[in-house]
Amino acid sequence: MKILSTYHLHLLIVLLFSLPYLLSFYLQGICDFTPSKAALYLIPLSLPQLLMGPLGGFLADYFGAKKILLIGNSIILISILILTLQLKQFYPILFIITLLVISIGNALAWPSLSKAVFSSIPKEQSGAFSGLFYTLYNIGRALTQPLSIFSMQFVLPETVLSKIITGNHYASYNGLEVFATKSLQLAFWSVFLFFCLSMIFSVLVQSQRITSPIHDQK
Known part of the structure; x- marks a missing residue:
């Protein structure tokens, strides 16, 4: 169970931190938004979780962490699918x-x-695992940008991609909006598929939690 939870944690960190980067690329590089306007559009990605974090913890205590985790992941998964399609x-x-x-x-x-x-x-291993937790957290943040760029390079050449990422309207000036959008869609589909894998880990953790008392009785 610890291994599954750790893998799930690492996947969730990489996927969630990739969203602001990919969305910034989309708003500035494809929609031709200014950095300040793009930043305003990204506020909804952070504001509710700042207010609802304590509520999420309360629900985890009251209904069980695994159930709330599965609900939260399902909401994110469906939303990412909708975001990719639009x-x-x-x-x-x-x-x-x-x-x-x-x-x-x-x-x-x-x-x-x-x-x-x-x-x-x-409890005697909580300190060591806390260090591992934040190590995975930092690794996930570090992997976000290179993995996002790598997924988009399947469609766009590196030289073109580097110019679009700067948000200097290179795509619109050179008729590359379609290719840039396709590259971004590929990146978002990658996020969606990996989030499906994260959901599988979540279900496996839930199933292990349910079956563990049975094994303990035996």
Whole structure:
């Protein structure tokens, strides 16, 4: 169970931290937004989870961490799918609502995941595992940018991609909006598929939690 929870944690960190980077690329490099305007559109991705974090922890205590974790992950998974499907045409209201829902799912998933991980660790090993927890956290953040760029390079050449990432309207000036959008869709589909894998880990952790009392009785 500790191994599954750790893998789930690492996947969730990489996937969630990749979203702001990919969305910044989308808003500035494809939608031609200024950095300040793009930043305003990304506020809904963070605001709800700042307010709902304590509520997510309370629900994890009351209903159980595994159930709330599964609900939070399901919300994020469906929202990422909706976000991926709307990349070809930017709808401001739908975009903002989708980011709000992702943030709500994140507020439910993170407290539950932290509780599920640390509750499975013996007290005498809690210090060492806390160090491992934040090591995985930092590794996940470090891997976000290179993995995002790597996934988009399957469609766009590196020289073109580097210019679009700067947000200097290179895509619109050179008729590359379609290719840039396809590269971004590929990156988001990668996020979606890996999040499906994260959901599998979540279900496996839940099933192990249910079956463990049976094995203990035997």
